[in-house]
Amino acid sequence: MKGCIFCQIVAGEIPAAKLYEDDRFIVFRDINPLYRVHLLIVPKRHISSVNEVDDAGNEVLHGIFGVARRMAEKEGVSESGYRLVVNAGKDAGQVVMHVHLHLLAGEPLRPL
């Protein structure tokens, strides 16, 4: 999607601290980490928000929790714990309109 910063990262047009990539997902560190571990798990296909997730979108997102689990293992936080967050829309503070999962960990997280 033209003008989408995460699509530009997927295309390699903007650098990112990339940790994992397969044909469907890319994982990189958040540029503005809230915790010691703050990863973004991003489907390569553009979907702007959870509001746009239809059957095709479900296919695009299929397996995203498996990627999250493997990234938690890789970062060594499976046992200590982690939080997965998806922001949808203005009130949730979604700023990048390309669906992504935040993986937060590495220290005690503030309660929701």
Ligand code: DGP
């Ligand atoms: P959200 O509020 O859920 O839309 O979070 C978007 C996150 O994306 C936010 O925590 C900051 C991060 N972010 C925005 N632009 C970039 C970028 O260019 N590179 C990286 N690595 N992260 C970015």
